[in-house]
Amino acid sequence: xxxxxAVTLGILTAIGGFVDIGDLVTNALVGAxxxxxxxxxxxxxxxxxxxYAEMSGRVVAVSGRPVFDLIRERLGRRTGLFALIASFLxxxxxxxxxxxxxxxxxxxxxxxxxxxWMPLAAFAVWLxxxxxxxxxxxxxxGLLGLLLVVFAVALWKLGPDWDSLMQQAxxxxxxxxxxxxxxxxxxxxxxxxAMTPYEVFFFSSGGVEEKWExxxxxxxxxxxFVGFPLGGLLSLAIAGCAAVLYLPAGIQVETLGQVxxxxxxxxxxxxxxxxxxxxxxxxxxxxxxxxxxxxxxIAQYFGWQWGKFVRPRQASRFHVVIIICLILSILVLMTAVxxxxxxxxxVVFAAMALPLTYLxxxxxxxxxxxxxxxxxxxxxxxxxxxxxxxxxxxxxxxIPLMILTxxxx
Amino acid sequence: xxxxxxxxxxxxxxxxxxxxxxADVRLVQDGPLQPSMQAAFRVDGLIVVExxxxxxxxxxxxxxxxxxxxxxxxxxxxxxxxxxxDVERITEGAVEARSGLEDLRPLEETPRH
Amino acid sequence: MAxxxxxxxxxxxxxxxxxxxxxxxxLLGKVDDVELDLDADVPVLTALISQHELIPAGQIxxxxxxxxxxxxxxxxxxxDDWAEQHVVDKIPGAGDATE
Amino acid sequence: xxxxxAAFWVTIGLVLSLAGCGDPDQQxxxxxxRAAREAVSGVRTAQLVAQSLLDGKVWDQPAxxxxxDAEEALGQVATTFDARQPESAESRETYDxxxxxxxxxxxxxxxxxxxxxxxxxxxxxxxxxQLDKTAEQLEQLGERAQ
Numbered sequence: 001x002x003x004x005x006a007v008t009l010g011i012l013t014a015i016g017g018f019v020d021i022g023d024l025v026t027n028a029l030v031g032a033x034x035x036x037x038x039x040x041x042x043x044x045x046x047x048x049x050x051x052y053a054e055m056s057g058r059v060v061a062v063s064g065r066p067v068f069d070l071i072r073e074r075l076g077r078r079t080g081l082f083a084l085i086a087s088f089l090x091x092x093x094x095x096x097x098x099x100x101x102x103x104x105x106x107x108x109x110x111x112x113x114x115x116x117w118m119p120l121a122a123f124a125v126w127l128x129x130x131x132x133x134x135x136x137x138x139x140x141x142g143l144l145g146l147l148l149v150v151f152a153v154a155l156w157k158l159g160p161d162w163d164s165l166m167q168q169a170x171x172x173x174x175x176x177x178x179x180x181x182x183x184x185x186x187x188x189x190x191x192x193x194a195m196t197p198y199e200v201f202f203f204s205s206g207g208v209e210e211k212w213e214x215x216x217x218x219x220x221x222x223x224x225f226v227g228f229p230l231g232g233l234l235s236l237a238i239a240g241c242a243a244v245l246y247l248p249a250g251i252q253v254e255t256l257g258q259v260x261x262x263x264x265x266x267x268x269x270x271x272x273x274x275x276x277x278x279x280x281x282x283x284x285x286x287x288x289x290x291x292x293x294x295x296x297x298i299a300q301y302f303g304w305q306w307g308k309f310v311r312p313r314q315a316s317r318f319h320v321v322i323i324i325c326l327i328l329s330i331l332v333l334m335t336a337v338x339x340x341x342x343x344x345x346x347v348v349f350a351a352m353a354l355p356l357t358y359l360x361x362x363x364x365x366x367x368x369x370x371x372x373x374x375x376x377x378x379x380x381x382x383x384x385x386x387x388x389x390x391x392x393x394x395x396x397x398x399i400p401l402m403i404l405t406x407x408x409x
Numbered sequence: 410x411x412x413x414x415x416x417x418x419x420x421x422x423x424x425x426x427x428x429x430x431x432a433d434v435r436l437v438q439d440g441p442l443q444p445s446m447q448a449a450f451r452v453d454g455l456i457v458v459e460x461x462x463x464x465x466x467x468x469x470x471x472x473x474x475x476x477x478x479x480x481x482x483x484x485x486x487x488x489x490x491x492x493x494x495d496v497e498r499i500t501e502g503a504v505e506a507r508s509g510l511e512d513l514r515p516l517e518e519t520p521r522h
Numbered sequence: 523m524a525x526x527x528x529x530x531x532x533x534x535x536x537x538x539x540x541x542x543x544x545x546x547x548x549l550l551g552k553v554d555d556v557e558l559d560l561d562a563d564v565p566v567l568t569a570l571i572s573q574h575e576l577i578p579a580g581q582i583x584x585x586x587x588x589x590x591x592x593x594x595x596x597x598x599x600x601x602d603d604w605a606e607q608h609v610v611d612k613i614p615g616a617g618d619a620t621e
Numbered sequence: 622x623x624x625x626x627a628a629f630w631v632t633i634g635l636v637l638s639l640a641g642c643g644d645p646d647q648q649x650x651x652x653x654x655r656a657a658r659e660a661v662s663g664v665r666t667a668q669l670v671a672q673s674l675l676d677g678k679v680w681d682q683p684a685x686x687x688x689x690d691a692e693e694a695l696g697q698v699a700t701t702f703d704a705r706q707p708e709s710a711e712s713r714e715t716y717d718x719x720x721x722x723x724x725x726x727x728x729x730x731x732x733x734x735x736x737x738x739x740x741x742x743x744x745x746x747x748x749x750x751q752l753d754k755t756a757e758q759l760e761q762l763g764e765r766a767q
Contacts, residue, residue, distance in 0.1 A: 063587035064587060065540065065588065069540055069588075072538050073538045073539055073540075076538060077538060080538070107686055108682070108683045109682065110682055111681070111682030111683075111685055111686055130613070131618075131621065132621065133620040133621055134620070177655075177658065177767060249665045249669070250658060250661040250662060250665060250760065251661075251662045251665045251666050252662040254690075254694060255690045255694075257670075257683065257687035257690055258666060258687070261666075261669065261673070261679075261687065264673055264678050264683075265673055265678060268677065269679065269680060271678075272678070272679055272683065299549075302551065303540055303541060303551035304549060304551070304601065304602060305549040305599070306549065308620055310548075311616070311617055311619055311620075312610055312613075312617075312618075313610050313616040313617050314548070314602075315602075316602050316603075316605035316606035316610040316611075316616075317601055319605075319610055320605045320610065323609075362474070362477070363477070366474060370587055384474070385474055410557075410559075410560050411556070412533065412536075412555055412556035412558060413537075415558070416533060433531045433533040433534060436529070436530045436567055437530075438530070439527030440527075440564055440566045441566070445580045445581070445582075445583075447580075447582075448527060449566040449579060450566060450567040450579070451564055452558060452560065452565040452567070453529075499560065
């Protein structure tokens with residue numbers, strides 16, 4: 001019974017935790033521009049993150065080592081350092097976007113400018129990391145993030161022509177004034193948003209924080225195989241709302257307000273209140289995850305003590321890194337750079353850094369010295385390799401497409 | 410000697426022919442007993458790869474998806490095992506072998522445990 | 523014992539691996555290098571090197587997915603100690619467990 | 622390998638220069654149409670927000686924030702387009718036509734924001750009707766070129 005509860009809780013947390021500012025913005029943006037014609041990318045991304053998150057969860061449960069330990073070990077000091085810099089910068093960029101997202105959600109709720117909320121948001125993130133237990137932090141924000149289910153209700157309430165949505169979903173390709181280049185560019189962005197590297201850093205380090213062992217594999221797998229796909233459905237609902245409301249009206253999503261507006265249009269003030277709370281929880285939760293991930297990657301590369309399973313003074317460098325990252329994100333946002341734009345770039349850069357993160361996971365998940373009887377099977381390896389190819393393709397194509405489309409214009 | 414210095418040393422056989430670079434050192438825990446009552450790790454031999462590549466990702470062994478395995482091995486060329494008895498001496502930047510290339514065994518044939 | 527001892531590849535199994543305190547489980551850094559005595563009658567591994575500190579082979583307790591050691595007199599957490607003294611300890615609640 | 626890279630950059634260069642040159646009037650029309658489509662987005666957003674407010678579906682603060690965002694976006698679209706340089710009489714005509722439509726759209730949303738902040742619901746209602754017409758006009762302009 002207790003086990004069942006833990007599994008359910010894990011799944012719910014995974015659903016709520018799956019969606020972050022990158023998913024919110026990118027899905028709404030893509031829904032408004034292409035309708036459901038890019039739904040297949042979300043499906044592709046969710047399958048990919050499931051494959052690799054399961055591998056990293058299994059590695060943690062069997063060997064007790066989180067992902068970045070392995071990246072350094074298998075890639076060596078030099079290539080590992082390169083991977084560290086790339087992953088760290090992408091995670092930091094994502095953190096900046098998440099803190100901006102929290103501030104924007106607060107601005108929408110209160111009408112007070114987000115620049116005033118932002119230092120407060122960053123401070124609150126730090127305070128929670130400093131004081132609150134890992135499992136509690138995960139549960140509270142994961143469960144609150146579940147409120148984003150309101151997008152699914154809103155989509156249903158908007159009473160769309162389901163046939164035409166299905167029609168769009170089964171006919172991939174650009175429409176109207178869009179070109180194949182912008183279609184491909186946003187495809188990569190959406191893929192990057194679904195497979196963001198910090199998700200596996202956080203997932204695997206979280207496994208160590210919660211002291212996973214072999215018997216916890218069930219929890220890890222159910223989180224991944226049930227929680228993530230349901231989180232992916234939330235993403236599709238967000239895109240669906242934008243497709244129904246914005247695509248015919250010619251509205252392009254450029255602000256967080258436009259992301260949440262469909263919930264208000266469909267469900268009124270109650271819907272608006274729920275979606276605001278959901279967005280706040282999702283971005284705040286993701287801000288916690290990304291700032292922890294900044295600390296995890298650096299500490300795990302250098303072998304420093306890390307984690308919330310020890311008191312802050314025992315993992316002092318880890319906490320210093322987190323504090324510095326939060327200060328950096330305040331400074332960057334202070335320049336009044338648009339957090340939504342930061343988000344759009346962060347998901348594309350995430351797509352570029354993907355192969356470096358996922359290759360070492362695949363290598364270790366096949367290593368009998370680590371995995372004993374739990375190493376990858378042939379079918380899994382086949383799909384993992386297909387994805388590795390896709391990741392490489394996305395990573396190589398990202399910059400040329402960014403130049404060619406002038407970042408998706 | 411430090412491992413990082415040894416890795417990447419060129420290996421030349423008895424005729425002076427360059428046969429590859431040092432990629433790893435094989436240790437066997439059957440050396441003299443240490444104060445901690447454990448056997449020391451004895452240097453058993455060197456793993457030599459034909460082409461210059463010091464990172465093997467552990468792929469010099471039979472692990473991993475066949476495709477990755479094949480890719481890595483294509484980059485490495487032949488992977489040989491040079492037992493310590495066959496090492497004549499180690500100089501600045503090079504290891505001189507007592508045997509010839511034709512005497513070397515592929516790494517796959519050495520027992521794993 | 524003879525020829526059936528455990529087999530390790532120095533670079534693959536030792537280099538860049540995590541060092542752990544055998545008793546406390548604290549994380550003590552990475553193996554940056556390995557010291558080999560190649561001139562002895564029986565050439566052996568003599569020490570691991572981390573952050574310029576030499577960890578004699580006798581202090582290695584177990585080699586697994588991480589390497590457990592007995593640090594003894596070695597100071598492998600200088601950086602952590604510095605950050606603790608100069609930054610973290612000045613913030614209230616640094617020594618408290620989280621709730 | 623290097624040759625393949627060179628071919629890649631040459632292609633990019635070609636595409637960029639193709640986009641950059643061509644008939645100045647054609648180019649003006651295509652830039653104008655693009656700006657008009659971007660403006661539609663802002664106008665329709667503001668309209669949707671204001672209508673939701675009238676329907677009691679959003680409260681004041683979020684509505685004001687969203688309309689202000691739309692106003693800023695529109696202002697930017699208008700300024701960017703206005704900075705273009707018409708090089709012929711014909712393109713001057715196109716320029717004036719689009720420029721006027723864009724600034725009147727921006728003005729309309731500004732009016733809406735003012736009414737909204739003052740809590741003048743009648744004025745908001747009036748502006749919503751007005752914005753619908755503006756948006757339709759911009760939609761037509763936006764379809765005149767790719």
